[in-house]
Amino acid sequence: MRPSSLQKREAALRAAERQFLATGYESVTMDSIAAECGIAKQTLYSHFGSKRALFLELVTAETVGTRRTVLSPAPRIDPHDEPRAALRELLVGQLEAVLTPNIVGLRRLVIGELPRSPELAAALYEHGPKRAIANLAGIVAELQSAGVLRAADPERAAAQLNWMVMGEPLNRAMMLGDAALPDRAEIEAQVDLALELFFEGLAPHPADESAGALPA
Amino acid sequence: MRPSSLQKREAALRAAERQFLATGYESVTMDSIAAECGIAKQTLYSHFGSKRALFLELVTAETVGTRRTVLSPAPRIDPHDEPRAALRELLVGQLEAVLTPNIVGLRRLVIGELPRSPELAAALYEHGPKRAIANLAGIVAELQSAGVLRAADPERAAAQLNWMVMGEPLNRAMMLGDAALPDRAEIEAQVDLALELFFEGLAPHPADESAGALPA
DNA sequence: ATGAATCAAGACTCGTCAGTCCAGAAATGG
DNA sequence: CCATTTCTGGACTGACGAGTCTTGATTCAT
Numbered sequence: 351m352r353p354s355s356l357q358k359r360e361a362a363l364r365a366a367e368r369q370f371l372a373t374g375y376e377s378v379t380m381d382s383i384a385a386e387c388g389i390a391k392q393t394l395y396s397h398f399g400s401k402r403a404l405f406l407e408l409v410t411a412e413t414v415g416t417r418r419t420v421l422s423p424a425p426r427i428d429p430h431d432e433p434r435a436a437l438r439e440l441l442v443g444q445l446e447a448v449l450t451p452n453i454v455g456l457r458r459l460v461i462g463e464l465p466r467s468p469e470l471a472a473a474l475y476e477h478g479p480k481r482a483i484a485n486l487a488g489i490v491a492e493l494q495s496a497g498v499l500r501a502a503d504p505e506r507a508a509a510q511l512n513w514m515v516m517g518e519p520l521n522r523a524m525m526l527g528d529a530a531l532p533d534r535a536e537i538e539a540q541v542d543l544a545l546e547l548f549f550e551g552l553a554p555h556p557a558d559e560s561a562g563a564l565p566a
Numbered sequence: 567m568r569p570s571s572l573q574k575r576e577a578a579l580r581a582a583e584r585q586f587l588a589t590g591y592e593s594v595t596m597d598s599i600a601a602e603c604g605i606a607k608q609t610l611y612s613h614f615g616s617k618r619a620l621f622l623e624l625v626t627a628e629t630v631g632t633r634r635t636v637l638s639p640a641p642r643i644d645p646h647d648e649p650r651a652a653l654r655e656l657l658v659g660q661l662e663a664v665l666t667p668n669i670v671g672l673r674r675l676v677i678g679e680l681p682r683s684p685e686l687a688a689a690l691y692e693h694g695p696k697r698a699i700a701n702l703a704g705i706v707a708e709l710q711s712a713g714v715l716r717a718a719d720p721e722r723a724a725a726q727l728n729w730m731v732m733g734e735p736l737n738r739a740m741m742l743g744d745a746a747l748p749d750r751a752e753i754e755a756q757v758d759l760a761l762e763l764f765f766e767g768l769a770p771h772p773a774d775e776s777a778g779a780l781p782a
Numbered sequence: 783a784t785g786a787a788t789c790a791a792g793a794c795t796c797g798t799c800a801g802t803c804c805a806g807a808a809a810t811g812g
Numbered sequence: 813c814c815a816t817t818t819c820t821g822g823a824c825t826g827a828c829g830a831g832t833c834t835t836g837a838t839t840c841a842t
Contacts, residue, residue: 355818373681376592379799390820392802401800461740462678465589468743475741483734499768503759509734510763517729518699524677525691527684543719547726551767552715574789595829606790607831617830789838796832801825808819 359397361387367408371455375405375463406470412456413474433498434545437489441515441541444482448516449531454523483508499549515544575613577603583624587671591621591679625686628672629693649714650761653705657731657757660698664732665747670739699724715765731760 365387369378380401384391398404447453456474464471486508493499501507519540522530532540581603585594596617600607614620663669672690680687702724709715717723735756738746748756 358819374678377681380801381799390822391800392821393819395801396818458677458680461674462590464674464741464743465593471741471743475738479737479741497770500770501768506759507763507768510730510760513733513737514726514730517733518725521695521729522691525680525687525695527680527687543722544726547723547764547767549767549769551763551765552717552723553765554713554716596831597829606792608791608833609789611831612788784842785840787838787840790836792834794833795830797830798828800827803824804822806820808817810817811815812813 358387358389358393362389362394362397362404363408363411366404367412370405370408370459371452374459375466406467409456409460409470410473412452413470413477433493433496434549438541438545440486440489441511441545442537444512445516445519445532445537445541446534448478448482449519449523449537451528451531454520454528454531458524479512483512486512511544511548514547515541574603574605574609578605578610578613578620579624579627582620583628586621586624586675587668590675591682622683622686625672625676626689628668629686629690649709649712650765654757654761656702656705657727657760658753661732661735661748661753661757662750664694664698665735665739665753667744667747670736670744670747674740695728699728702728727760727764730763731757 362383366378366383369383369386380391380394383404384394394404398407457478460467460471460474483505487505490499490501490508490511491504494501494504499507519530519532519536578599582594582599585599585602596607596610599620600610610620614623676683676687676690699721703721706715706717706724706727707720710717710720715723735746735748735752
């Protein structure tokens with residue numbers, strides 16, 4: 351193996367990633383990938399074997415790569431020391447990792463390919479939402495046993511919190527394109543309001559029949 | 567126009583719908599559509615002009631058709647008479663309309679075609695989630711001014727409730743296929759828990775330091 | 783009944799794209 | 813410097829699918 355071989359391979363993967371995420375599987379041609387990264391089509395085939403194989407390698411790499419990003423901030427939380435602030439930080443990090451052109455593009459791509467490659471979507475589900483929610487569920491369970499939360503079903507409560515906070519922006523990004531992705535400030539506002547609702551609900555406080563703003 | 571023409575047209579639309587929803591735009595051929603509904607390809611072209619046009623007509627019809635289904639149960643709510651029961655009924659109806667093989671298939675299809683037809687996805691967003699949330703927001707605002715809720719931003723609260731209740735099942739359906747669609751009982755459980763959280767939150771009640779199960 | 787329109791069946795064109803082949807250039811290793 | 817391996821550019825094949833065309837059958841209105 352020549353040393354330049356690796357660089358070509360990486361360049362090919364980058365070009366393929368860009369094109370697949372931008373326009374979907376079918377509309378990308380091996381010729382266009384080869385052209386973009388300045389590599390002969392033959393080399394593409396000697397590295398990856400087929401268009402499908404290149405696609406699969408790319409998507410699975412991207413899929414497991416994300417998991418590291420999302421979970422890298424170790425989710426250790428001390429229930430007695432500002433549980434809400436810790437949850438907030440975790441959720442903001444989560445949203446910033448997911449609401450990214452790469453990730454939402456990957457979601458679109460995999461969803462569109464579901465009829466052809468259901469195992470890809472299943473893998474993305476396992477490494478993405480499922481893991482994130484399981485992660486959250488652990489924390490919810492901890493807060494529950496510390497008496498900070500009353501969640502009969504931590505798994506479900508975690509899912510509710512997760513989608514309460516990222517359902518709207520993710521859905522918008524999926525259907526309106528990357529231009530609809532929220533910026534940092536919007537993400538923080540989204541998380542703050544969701545946590546408020548998650549802990550306190552929206553029913554009027556029994557002892558507080560007046561206007562709604564309550565001290566942080 | 568011959569009278570049998572209309573029947574053929576309908577049959578063609580049904581066959582096309584089935585195939586597009588099942589396997590996506592690219593993998594469906596005009597020949598396969600013609601074969602499924604027993605019609606000559608020529609007739610297909612005389613009716614719809616092109617594959618793309620057939621696809622667009624189909625998807626837009628499906629898109630605006632759903633809106634009628636979802637909004638047909640008139641969302642009139644009396645805030646003084648069991649607001650939670652009314653909300654529950656509305657949300658259950660919403661979920662049952664959306665968590666359907668046709669609708670989630672349509673979502674997958676449109677998301678996969680986003681690079682080619684962003685206006686389709688935008689239309690589906692307008693007629694689907696956006697309308698449903700605006701609908702909910704109206705009710706939330708009503709409950710808010712009736713003193714049953716304290717929601718500073720009814721639009722956002724409605725979005726939170728909406729995704730809290732349908733984020734998880736919709737996401738699962740999108741990535742795990744129609745087999746992951748919830749049945750009626752699961753939908754009702756989902757709605758009940760979400761409403762509980764929406765009104766009461768999960769923080770322990772100040773006056774209730776004991777175990778968590780509270781009377782319905 | 784008869785003429786005009788519509789439809790069926792399938793052959794046909796044309797473009798596209800995955801994948802292969804080949805002849806030569808360039809890098810590598812000894 | 814030479815033999816070997818890898819890369820390149822491009823030509824080539826084979827399949828497939830959108831859209832057209834032809835020919836003959838069927839339906840309808842009068």
